[in-house]
Amino acid sequence: MKSLLIFLLSFFFCSAMAQVPATSAELIIESIENRQILQKESLVKNLPLKNIGPTVMSGRVVDLDVNPKNSIEFYVAYASGGLWYTNNNGTSFTPVMDNAETQNLGDIAVDWKTGTIWAGTGENNSSRSSYAGIGILKSTDKGKTWHHMGFSDAHHIGRILLNPENPNEVTVGVLGHLYSPNKERGVYKTKDAGKTWSQTLYLNDQTGIIDLEQVPGNSNVLYAAAWEKDRKAWDFLGNGSNSGIYKSTDAGDTWQKISVEGSGFPTDMNVGRIGLAVFDQNTIYALLDNQGHREKSDSEKPDADKLTATDFKGMSKEAFLELGDKKLNAFLKANGFQEKYRAENVKQLVRSGVAQPKDLTKYLENANAMMFDTPVIGAEVYRSDDGGRSWKKQNEDYIDDFYYSYGYYFGEIRVDPNDLNKIYIGGVPLLKSSDGGKTFSSISKENVHADHQALWVDPKQPGHLINGNDGGVNITYDDGENWIKNNSASVGQFYAINVDNQEPYYVYGGLQDNGVWAGPHNAKEDTGWHQSGRYAWQSLMGGDGMQIEIDKRNSDIVYTGYQFGNYYRIDRKNDKRTYIQPKHELGESPYRFNWQTPIQLSAHNQDILYLGSNKLHRSLDQGDNWETISGDLTQGGKKGNVAYGTLTTISESPLQFGLIYTGSDDGLIHVSKNGGGDWLQISDKLTKDLWVSRVIASQHQKDRVYVALNGYRWDDFTAYLYKSDDYGATWEDISSNIPDAPMNVIIEDPINDSIVYAGSDNGLYISFDQGNRWEALQKGLPPVAIHDLVIQPKAKHLLVGTHGRSIYLADIGHIQQMTPEVLSKDLFVFDLDTISHSSDWGNSPSPWSRASTPGLDIAFYSKSEGTVKAEIQTLKSVSISSTEFIADKGLNILSFDVAFTEEGKKAFLKKNKTKLTEAKNGKTYLPKGSYKVILKKIASDSEQVFQIK
16 A cells, blocks of 8 residues: 555656657658658768767667677667677677768567568667667668668567567567656557558556567467556656556467466566566466565664664664764764764764754755665566466565666576576576576676676577677687687767867777776777787776766876766776765765766866866865855756756856856756855756756857757757857757657867857757758768867867767868858869878788878868869969769768879979879879869869878
8 A cells, every 4th residue: 555655646746747748750750751751951061070089988888689690690780879780799890880870779670581670760778868769670681771660669579579480470578658658558460561450468557568579489379578667767667556467379469468466576656667488388487577676684783782774763862972982983984074074073073062962863854865786676587387377476585786776777687498497587686496496606707897788598509699788799618617709899888078188189088887998089890909918998997987077288197987976087097986975064965967977177276176066066186175166056956866956967167167057957047247255146048847958158159158958868850959159048949950769968069159069869960150050970970979079179089988889080170171261162272181101002011911002081171062173282273183973962082092093193203393102002102292182163263282202
């Protein structure tokens, strides 16, 4: 009864707070179409982006599909990194989904006889970074092309089952929206290869299907796991009485619930996510996330001689003052109280009335405590030996240190096809049982990531497993005694990136569940490090990697951390790490820290660091000491089990010290013009309650500020971008023609004040007029979530931090020259690079190696599409090479091989008494000197000079 009441109150509360409507399926499809048009018409569609890695830490895998006749051939589906293929046992991988309209996957199914791939888009986990998809995609040519097969409003696909006897018959478990109710959930079936679908099981608008399994050799008998959940930005209820197991005996046409009262399987409100594994007609396993509260065992009960936080809740002043100093100090030290809070000092605070005993309990509270400390039953394994009519719990003891409180994030169970009692379950870590789930042993190893999401068990070769986890793919041939790491795919899930000023400069990034890494921007992503023993990128710390700030005076000093505001100052040179999270005072409400807590080093003084909780904190000495320079800059938080009512973004103006903006997860933006002395809320005229994903104080105009808002946590995929030229007193909507998708980041160009860049959950965009119109910047970049952008000013590089495909780099030197004056010209050639001459050009030092060859990229702008003639001349107007081609409207890049044509060589020799030597590859390269490039259209021309030194 109590659980039901809690559920009803939680449901009412969450429903009452919902103010932002979810985006319709029609608008999602329209956004995809708009994006395709924008890419074709973009002024910068020819500017390439290059992936610079890293790869070794990989990213979250959600599914594997292995060729049953050839186990070295398989597909790997990444949560937000697309679909990858290998036919050499994971030695290398090829992406096969880059030309689809999303990289977010929940499940895949492959018909290996025909090569047909079914991809269920939208991750089937329900974490804070589980991104929505666009429905079901299908490829009949092994990923070359993809076709949309429906379910635009599904958002997240739980499982896809193919009928092995009839490839036209497909059953799909639809999970549905993550943050809002919707009716496109349940089980759907097609009998005509996806042309039409029928919904064969529907429970309600908050219950979807997380798993589907069929009896080996009998595709008529199917099992489905229903999962009721309600996620909000501030609360997640991952269980409900509608969660349960269903069975079909007619290939999914009709269903009957089999986890009913009296079956032995739980049926109350505490039933969470369920994973299924079917051995045969009779035996089925279920892995349950049981959210029921557990009773503490005698060993877990508190020691009477030790103080606990709850002891102080109702303690009187007199009783507190009678506590022994030694006993009180032991409690204070063990619970991480600041040094100033020791027994004598705290007693004086209580004695004088400044503090009360209950403040010690309050001091230790934090916004995410329920997520970590809730004593739930957790993972349980159930088994049925009569086709699901009755169930028996297999594990006699709690399966501890496995789910913690994150059962919604896991749920995979597998049974060995040749051994009824041998099962595997995935959580933290990967566990194996040889007695049907009664006892378990860990088969995780030091080169295997801790979080396990997918597992394939070889039916032909015992002990051969392929494991997909938050750190990529691992393979074992001895049942987990030893693992091979197969991480060559560039699928890192970055939350934040930054750069320093070294030469070569380093890129830093915080990743989902893979810590913080740093490496040179020009590091080669190849296997050479296997030989040298040193990978170019190095880990700075573990956990979920967050924001990074680097001291501009000394790049060895790095500020970074992991989730919920746990930040450190790292001295890389001396291998020293100092914890710097601000602490609240005794008697003060605990600070609320966002999962991605924002930090910023002041551009005016690199000793000054800002950090945001629900308040803004400032340190004048690199984080050693803190002062709080604001009140609560949020709406005050909400009751729930997820930290909420927190700051998400901070920006101090580089033009004025103390001109500071903050944004919160509940939609508030504030500005202070006097270093935190006064604060003004400036978001009342913007859409309410949206996550402020970025606020950026302009580096060109003191009163200018840009804002990106994100509706992802309401399932609102509208693009929200704004600009103000009066410190936020009034706002201009600058989303204009940008395709709808949650917006994560907006930044200014440091050189050209007309240029701004923006990243959404599916694309990268640039505007040449401060947001009045946007261009897609996408060449070489798949449609992946862009979480962060940063510019290295000296190198003129734009670094793109993606949440699924690691980091991309674009050389924006030419873009920065695209001023309004240049954009008005009919034709304009940008500055050309100087080339270093080499006598090795075209001459391979060995028959087994490639010759080095030069190249010159001639970048130019054309106001319209049309024929352009390009000619390379000496400074004395001798033509040495020419070509004619159709130029696109916008930026064009013409590649010149720095070699003479035959006619050009003759003309050059006629005017110059210089010896020219033909290289081994048959080309004659230009000698040292100065040359000019001349481009001509019908009524205009433009030229630039370049040098070969």
